[in-house]
Amino acid sequence: MTSELHPKLLVSDADAAIDYYTKALGATLTERVADDQGVVIHAELALGSGTFALAQSVDEWGWLDPASVGGSPVLLMADLPDPAGTADRMAHLGAEIVIPVEDRPYGKRQGRVKDPFGHLWVLSGDIG
Secondary structure: OOOOOOOOOEOOHHHHHHHHHHHHHEEEEEEEEOOOOOOOOEEEEEEEEEEEEEOOEEEHHOEEEEEHHHHOOOEEEOOOOOOHHHHHHHOOOOOOOEEEHHHHHHOOOEEEEEOOOOEEEEEEEEEE
């Protein structure tokens, strides 16, 4: 077994988030688990060679989404073939462009987007 890190995003509406991330990022849902009340306690999505998970926020469990804690303290970094196109698609589906995707002096084409669930994404690609 190798060591890997997979973020798990806590969101206010897990099914809406699954729909958003599949449409906006082109992610593929690979697993969805709900409890007896229909609360999504785990969903896994593939994005390129990586994966990330999400779950419905549940206050009683201490699972708090960004809106309930005043914003996200984490930047999710995604290397993509078309960061500007992805940012535009994310914004069209409800995200906010925080920093426009532009060529940066450190050799990347990069920008930042806040998704409808409060998570911050740094979208990055090669200049070219």
